[in-house]
Amino acid sequence: xxxxxxxxxxxxxxxxxxxxxxxxxxxxxxxxxxxxxxxxxxxxxxxxxxxxxxxxxxxxxxxxxxxxxxxxxxxxxxxxxxxxxxxxxxxxxxxxxxxxxxxxxxxxxxxxxxxxxxxxxxxxxxxxxxx
Amino acid sequence: xxxxxxxxxxxxxxxxxxxxxxxxxxxxxxxxxxxxxxxxxxxxxxxxxxxxxxxxxxxxxxxxxxxxxxxxxxxxxxxxxxxxxxxxxxxxxxxxxxxxxxxxxxxxxxxxxxxxxxxxxxxxxxxxxxxxxxxxxxxxxxxxxxxxxxxxxxxxxxxxxxxxxxxxxxxxxxxxxxxxxxxxxxxxxxxxxxxxxxxxxxxxxxxxxxxxxxxxxxxxxxxxxxxxxxxxxxxxxxxxxxxxxxxxxxxxxxxxxxxxxxxxxxxxxxxxxxxxxxxxxxxxxxxxxxxxxxxxxxxxxxxxxxxxxxxxxxxxxxxxxxxxxxxxxxxxxxxxxxxxxxxxxxxxxxxxxxxxxxxxxxxxxxxxxxxxxxxxxxxxxxxxxxxxxx
Numbered sequence: 001x002x003x004x005x006x007x008x009x010x011x012x013x014x015x016x017x018x019x020x021x022x023x024x025x026x027x028x029x030x031x032x033x034x035x036x037x038x039x040x041x042x043x044x045x046x047x048x049x050x051x052x053x054x055x056x057x058x059x060x061x062x063x064x065x066x067x068x069x070x071x072x073x074x075x076x077x078x079x080x081x082x083x084x085x086x087x088x089x090x091x092x093x094x095x096x097x098x099x100x101x102x103x104x105x106x107x108x109x110x111x112x113x114x115x116x117x118x119x120x121x122x123x124x125x126x127x128x129x130x131x
Numbered sequence: 132x133x134x135x136x137x138x139x140x141x142x143x144x145x146x147x148x149x150x151x152x153x154x155x156x157x158x159x160x161x162x163x164x165x166x167x168x169x170x171x172x173x174x175x176x177x178x179x180x181x182x183x184x185x186x187x188x189x190x191x192x193x194x195x196x197x198x199x200x201x202x203x204x205x206x207x208x209x210x211x212x213x214x215x216x217x218x219x220x221x222x223x224x225x226x227x228x229x230x231x232x233x234x235x236x237x238x239x240x241x242x243x244x245x246x247x248x249x250x251x252x253x254x255x256x257x258x259x260x261x262x263x264x265x266x267x268x269x270x271x272x273x274x275x276x277x278x279x280x281x282x283x284x285x286x287x288x289x290x291x292x293x294x295x296x297x298x299x300x301x302x303x304x305x306x307x308x309x310x311x312x313x314x315x316x317x318x319x320x321x322x323x324x325x326x327x328x329x330x331x332x333x334x335x336x337x338x339x340x341x342x343x344x345x346x347x348x349x350x351x352x353x354x355x356x357x358x359x360x361x362x363x364x365x366x367x368x369x370x371x372x373x374x375x376x377x378x379x380x381x382x383x384x385x386x387x388x389x390x391x392x393x394x395x396x397x398x399x400x401x402x403x404x405x406x407x408x409x410x411x412x413x414x415x416x417x418x419x420x421x422x423x424x425x426x427x428x429x430x431x432x433x434x435x436x437x438x439x440x441x442x443x444x445x446x447x448x449x450x451x452x453x454x455x456x457x458x459x460x461x462x463x464x465x466x467x468x469x470x471x472x473x474x475x476x477x478x479x480x481x482x483x484x485x486x487x488x489x490x491x492x493x494x495x496x497x498x499x500x501x502x503x504x505x506x507x508x509x510x511x512x513x514x515x516x517x518x519x520x521x
Binding site: 007012015016018021022023036037038039040041043060061062063064065067068 | 439440441442443444447448451469479480481484516517518519520
């Protein structure tokens, strides 16, 4: 058995130096997931262009190191992708990119994926209303 | 992150465990390869071990004003606490089947009580106030005809609150009910007197007072009925069969001896440093709150909750800066649930999730506290920026 540190280098890097945190004031879609009761709340903001590509994405996360790292990497994974492509990204991909997560932190990657899905859903709803 | 080179290492998690005092391991050293005998053997090696064992027992007893024959050695405070609850339950079934504990006990009491409930025993869990204090009046009310034991933690491992155990003990004595206190965090740090405090059973551990891990004790007042958990060779007056861990016990006793000698000075010094820390944090960091009682608390404990920050992220950030801290009890860090102690004092889930415990010890310096006070506001500010205004 090889012993791994609790968090991978990538998680620590993303946690200490997240690139994508912040807010998009005129966001086309916002996804807020999680619950302060559980200790993790995530808010994703997306800006979508005419070709339904994610032009910009930012997050706010109140949570543990894994939740912050998962939010940051999820943003990188979908930036420049179409909404359809973005929806195909599952939590396992997020974990892989993070170089693994401790078992009790898997839910953080699920939360990031849910946040993304919710933001895209919110974008479609907003667009429907406009029409 | 554990691979990252640290400029400094500051340990502020003495409530989790302490380093072994060099005076302690020097005392232990001969008992590994030179004086290695089994205390039950009749030959010289055995008798040498037996003498060390009994001298150590006197040393430990002395710290809490007990008689040496009222102290038995165990492997951990968890074992001592398990022995108390289960041992008293099975030895006193004719008298009753009801237990009274507080809502802020360590998980080893909580889980033992839960297990006893599964076996058909009844348990009442006493509420605490916002500082974590048990009201002795509630103890009196909770004691019923079939109550056999009251167990209240002396000082909280998380929030440091010190209970009025003397009053609680008095009530139990009046009512003819056994009184146990888990003194793991207070033993060796603040004065304890089992006679004056009306204590029948008391658990304490070596590794919280600069002794080795894997050794602890249980005070059992003469005449207290308790069944052993471990049956075998009849060591420790029949209460705990197992070959005796002589080197560990010698170390534990040395740690007690040092604690007795240095307690007054050390607690004064730690209280001063801790107060400086608490004042600094509350002043420098907006949205910070102290958990536990402002005065009735262990000299070395500080516990806060911060608005809009999650506890674990603070612990990791501080670790990267070379400062070891904790979100609560180290035993609970494998769980995602917030601490039952913080919920019991009335914190909401989201508040409890934002808690940070800083516990000081023998080698904490003012420079270390200053460094923490310098970096903590930045850590919290940074995490609040990432959280936005969620």
